[in-house]
Amino acid sequence: MFVLNPHLPTPIYRQIQDQVRRLIAGGQLAPGDALPSVRDIAEAHAVNPMTISKAYSLLEAEGLLLRQRGKPMTVAAPSAHHRSPQQQLAPLLTDLIMAARQLGLTDAELQAALMTALQNPSQE
């Protein structure tokens, strides 16, 4: 269910966190759905189990997952983790702003480029 690449600079626990967040936001994981066990993921991907436990614990702390003794981790009810569309978009906007700064664009130029793109969404 996950795509994990241990050789990326992004640590594996963050890759899992990001993917679970996205699967929940996209509705592929619904409240009450069970996640694969730490052991299953570790063996399927040949990655260390501790790093997977860490991802699950952080997602639990975030309110996205529920841990119940002796049962698999499940997706928490939406009220606990609902994020507005704006909040979900925020990291993408941060990336966009960073890319624009790298290119040396002013904020006005970025806004203009965004407006142009919004008016011609099919064009690259």
Added chain:
Amino acid sequence: MHVSDSFLVARDVELGAVQCKGQSFTIEPGQVIGLVGKNGAGKTTLLDGLLGYTFLASGEVKVFGHPPTAMPKEVCSQIGFVAQVDDLMPWLTGKEMLAAAKLFHTHWNKELVERLVNNWRVPLSQQISEMSVGERQKLALIAAMAHEPKLLVLDEPAASLDPVARRALIEEIIAIVADGERSVLLSSHIFSDIERVASHLWLLENGRLSFDGELDELKESIVRLHLTHPLKIADSLALTTSRVVRTEVSAERETWIIRGWNDELAAECAAAITSPYHVESLGLEDAFVEISQ
């Protein structure tokens, strides 16, 4: 976590190139510790000292509560070790060698041995002296894992293994630690394996452990900060500049290698730097090369 739960506790270890006075480190149940360092950093020396193959010049090590040079038999059987250069007896066949190893242990997982011998195609009926380096290494690994020790120590286990056998070894290590009750300490130059299998990292530099912590923590703490000229820095960058280990400067841009990157530094940069910049995270191998220069 209670200290008494530690499989291994080491303090102020000094031995040859290893000069860890003032440092202490432990191996806890469930950990897979990758021991990395440049050639000659003292990795093998450290492993030998921790397991009692060599007496320490000074310092103290306890393995399951006992000094490693005076371990009772039942403690020895909780340990598996594969040396960098195998110490197999060349006149035995593989089969005889495994039978001899079995004599030392009350517990022996026959299924595990059979599975690995088949997976790794170890020619058991051949004399060890006739085997390839890779085959000998596989045999030594099987002999060290068959009694299912709580602490498995591997010195460059993957050096002579092909990628398929290496992956099989990684899968075995994962299975060993999956229940959180056993641990593995391995030294390796193959960073792609360490990134997969290790939960923790010991970085041996100039005889000392310059990093002892979670692998992810090291990966996240070393970055390249790429800045574009002309630099526009509005405010003090005291925190960030104090962590710069090296810089590369060209006409258009400069790169700062930073060790100890965290949210605080990221916030300082975001507030102070108004010219274009970019933070590049590094994989383990790149991070290692950067901090070893």
